[in-house]
Amino acid sequence: MPPTRPGAYALSTRGLTKRFPGVLALDRVDFGVRPGEVHALIGENGAGKSTLIKVLTGVYAPDEGEVLRGGGPVSFGTPLAAQRAGISTIYQEVNLVPLMSVARNLFLGREPRGRLGLIDFGRMHRDGERLLSDYGVRADVRRRLGELGVGAQQMVALARAVSVDARVVVMDEPTSSLEPREVETLFGVIRRLRDRGVAVVYVSHRLDELYAVCDTVTVLRDGRTVHTGPLEGLERLRLVSLMLGREIGEVRAEGTTKFGGDHEAASAEPVLHAEGLSVPHQLHGVSFTVRPGEVVGLGGLLGSGRTETVKAVAGAVPRSAGRVTVAGAPVRTGSPGAAIRAGVSLLPEDRKSEGIVPGLSVRENIALAVLPRLSRAGLVSEARIDSLVRTFMERLRIKASSPHQKAGELSGGNQQKVLLARWLAAEPRVLLLDEPTRGIDVGAKAEVQKLVDELAAEGLGVLLISSDLEELIEGSDRVVVLRDGAVVDELTGDDVTEDRLMEAIAGAAEEEPHSEAPAETPAAVPMGDSAPGSAREGAPHG
Amino acid sequence: MSAANTRHRGAGSQEAAGSQEGAGPAGRAPRNRTADRAGPAGPGSGGIRAERLSALAQQHGALVALLLTVLIASLSFDSFAGAGNLENIAVSSAFLAIVALGMTFVIVSGGIDLSVGSVFALGGVLAAWGSRYGPVVALLLALSVCGTIGLINGLLIARARLAPFIVTLAAMLGARGLMLNITEEGTSTFLLAKDSVFAELGRGKLLGVGIPVWITLVLFVLGGLLLRRTRFGQHVYAVGGNEDAASLMGASVTRTKVSVYVLSGLLAGLAGALNAAWLASGVTILGQGMELEAISAVVIGGTLLSGGMGYVSGSLAGVLLLKVIQNVINQIGSLDSAYQQVVSGAFLIVVVVVQTWLGRRRKARLTSPG
Known part of the structure; x- marks a missing residue:
């Protein structure tokens, strides 16, 4: 093309x-x-x-x-x-020196110099002001860059980029x-x-x-x-379908995922109730519920606020407004510990940086989150840990040479299962899964999907994020659709289809x-x- | 021997410490806070004023504390403000100040140099040994060896990307070992000839002020210009503030880092040589713990230990403050010398707490939703 x-x-x-x-x-x-x-x-x-x-x-x-x-x-x-x-790049995080003044940042490495080769600050400040006002930015160039808002910092980065003849x-x-x-x-x-x-x-x-x-x-x-x-x-809809690789109107009669049918959950009281969750710049009043035994999908494009939503529920991101209640009891904001005690477990998107400790053994990785619960007067019973770890390794079919193998040596799928085991050992009521099958091979993917199904069948409330539309559609009983940090649609029953989901993601209705x-x-x-x-x-x- | 001893003499001066806490950086804090509330959303004038104040507190806190300490000390002790005593403070500060000048560059660039104490001692011994061939040989020998140690430090840190702490710790051990080897385990001391020209560098006077003091002042003026007004200085700030950004903006991170360690080595060696000239001998036990003293002075002077921000003038004030406190404690005389270190430690904590607090306020102001 x-x-x-x-x-x-x-x-x-x-x-x-x-x-x-x-x-x-x-x-x-x-x-x-x-x-x-x-x-x-x-x-x-x-x-x-x-x-x-x-x-x-x-x-x-x-x-x-x-x-x-x-x-x-x-x-x-x-x-x-x-x-x-x-060729200049403007990054998400501004790549300048926050402790130096705006003018110094603009001219670093090409400062105007006067007598004796010393920097002429008067000229530098004048030039800097002119440069910024050229782009409609008004800022005191003598101030430290870090004192400006992120937006203004980005303008400074842009002005610098262009003034070095990008x-x-x-x-x-x-x-x-x-x-x-x-x-x-x-x-x-x-x-x-x-x-x-x-x-x-x-x-x-x-x-x-x-x-x-x-x-x-x-x-x-x-x-x-x-x-x-x-x-x-x-x-717009065409754009979304191109990104997701799904043709509009193409719905497969039979999926390839290992998810079973819908769960009977409609009647029960919600175990997780999120109301008006807000995080500055990221979430604007997101509300939803999850009932025991139900898998609720969170749909939306990258950057629509899916990850931020689960993090706000799990206390990993402090929310500026909104309430989270688990089985009727409110959960304090900004404390992962409180969320865990309330029965919320989050399987994070980034296994490597937020989950697995690769140098520790499988056993230690699993026991990490439950140590406080297993210990008595500060002492941990080795025997109890052993039996717990054995149970989960069998239950989740974790393939490791022994509980003492280093977690970093396992395959991606088995690492994911170790993480799941860690959070299941905490006996949660609600499980938040952020891209649980990304980057793991097909076989492990099917096993993880089957496991999620089983867990829901046992009465756990599950919130599932997946960029794999098929996984989301087949795994979820309901799908809450996010766009730009707000809930734009909720698909239930027969509406849980790829077509409907893509329309909701693209915002076709309003377009x-x-x-x-x-x-x-x-x-x-x-x-x-x-x-x-x-x-x-x-x-x-x- | 006085330079070697002043560090461990003296006793505690509660007045001095109290005045710093009351009227130093911490004393300005409440004003900052009210200004912050007035303009949290952005470029309000209140926000700028608070920012300027906190920057001023950071830059000149040590100077304010120094002036107050001097004022109180001269009111409390008749002997303090005497010419002889002030001269004594100035000369004994000079050597530490030169070391702290190099340390300022290193810390602003985001590094640390633990080797300066040993390098200081090595420089002194080499200069004392070399002085028999004249003052030029004495200085060149000290500067070339110490500069080389700095170069090795810099290359290992900037090129091999090893941690500055470890590299300079090794250099600290190495330099002291080298020095002990030269002096046969410290048993032989090199004395300067009675009327050698080299000794004049340490003992001589110009307009009634010791030559080491003049040299120190000149070095600080040059150092200030180098750090604030040249491209090299800007690169030092940039590398310490955000290394990745600095390299993307065209600063040579490697060259900048190597340069600051060479500078630090050179200045430590020079300080050692001047000290030997002053003492008329290369004393092997000198310089132990000097690196920590220099770091304390730099941090008290408002330089961020994490790099990216700092002032040469602040380091000078920091050194003088430490030395004045030592002197005051000597004046009291009745207190145990160990208190001197307690007071210095307390100062350091106050400064770091205030710095951290100011930094957090700034951050909170920036991220508060507007």
Whole structure:
């Protein structure tokens, strides 16, 4: 699918392939962005977006294929080399020095110098102010960067990037921690960059934003380019189906997952009741219930607030508003310990960093969370741990040479089971599963799915997050759909189908047909009502 | 021998400690807090004022504490403000101050240098031995060997990416071992010739002030310019503040890191040489624990131990504060010398608590929903 607009690419790739042990992260990707174009790069987790960005900006070297800058092949050894070639990256977390002043950050490494080679701060501050006001940012350049809001910091990063003569700016989810007002300012800056002929690669999960600011879109899935073309006229539902790899209207009669039928839970009182959960910038009043013996799915795209929701319930993220009650008893916010005692267990998304302790044995990993409960007067009975560990290893069919094998030596699926065992040993009433089958092989996946089914059948309330639509549909009795940190739909009974889910995720019900220019449609602008219009009108000068 | 002994003399000065806690950085805290409440949402003028105040408290807290301590001490002890006593404080501060200057660069860059005490002693012994061939040889010998130790430290830390703590700990042991080897387990002491030119560097006076004091002042002016007003200095701050960002912004992290350790080694060696000139001999037992004293002075002077922020002037104030406290405790005379370290320790804790507290306030203000 060749891009439609003519003109030479500012930055492009040809047949780019990147392998990691056991994974083909990029598979012959062709991608290109032109001067004066804002190009959206989208895809679900594991689609290869971050790998592509890292290759483009010199963090990784490609295994095959090449990166072309201004028509000629280039290879950057380091991010600095990429930057010298005119490619700047704006990261999610601002990559500047917070303890130094704004002006020092803007000019680090190229400070204006006066007599004796000493830095001329007067000139530096004047130049800095001019540079920022060029992009409609007003800030005291003498202040420490860290004192500014994240949005303003990002503008400073942008201003720096462009002032070092960046011809290509790569932005990796720049709005994830911005206020709506700051998002508008950022969009103003992006449009100004575009008008000056800078090529912008824009990564975001927020579809509204894409329609508001991007001209072109490339969709990646499983390391391949599945679509490239103008965003104008591309339906939202189509975009979602491209990302998820499901055709609209394609529903399989029979699934491939190991989930059984629905559970009888409708009658029971909810065991978990979440009401109006809010986390600044991430969740805006999320409410739902889970009954004993029920599997409730949390649907939505990456960045829609699924992980934040389960973390807010489990106390791993402090909530700014909202209540969580388990079996009628309120659970205090911001304390994982309190949540565990109340009977809430969370199987986190990132096994490596938030779950498994690879250097400890299987036995120790399982016993970790229950030590307080198993100990008497501070002493732990070894025999009780042994019997507990034996029970769970048999029950979950954990394949390890012995309970004393190091957890880090196990396969991904068995590590996941060890984690499950750890949380089940805490005897929870509610189990929160964040992507429980990601990155584990097919056989283990089926076993974990079967296990979840069994646990629900025994009366546990389960909240399931999965990017695998099929898993979500077949595993869940109900699906609560999130978009931009809010519940937008709940699918029950016969409505729990892939089609309905995709529609809900894309927000098809509210969507206007995008026949006219989408970037100019007020409906496509995120959140704001009045402010966006004026900001956009101010943009196309210079 | 006085320089070697002052560190362990003296007793506790409650007045001094009390005045710091009352009127130093901690004393300004309540004002910050009210200003914070006034403008939590962002660039309100109250927020800026609070920010400036906390920055001022961080930069000049040690100076304020120093001035108060001096004021109280001169009111309490007639002997304190005498020219002889002040001169004594100034000269004995000079050597530690030069070491602390190098340490400031290292700590601002996010590192630590534990080797300076041993390097100081080694520099003194080498200079004393070399002084028989003239002052140039004495200084060059001390500076080249100590600079090389700094270079090795820097390369191991920046290139081999080893932890500064471990590398400089090893250098500390190594340098002291080398020094003991030269002096045959410390049994032989190199004395300076009675009227050698080199001895003038330590003993001589200019306008009534000892030459080591002048050298120290010049080094601090140069050091201040280097840290605040040159690209190298900006890179030191950037590397200490956010190493990844610094390298992405084009700062050479490796070169910056190597440079600060070389600088630290050179300055420690120079301080040792000057000290030997002053004492007219290379004394082998010097410099033990000096690295910790230097780190304390730097931190009391408002430099963040985690790097990215710090002031040369603060380190000088920190050194003087420590030395004045020692001196005051000597004046009291009746108290056990161990109290001097208790007071120094208490100062350090107060400073670190205030620093941490200011840092947290700042963070809380930034992340509070506006």
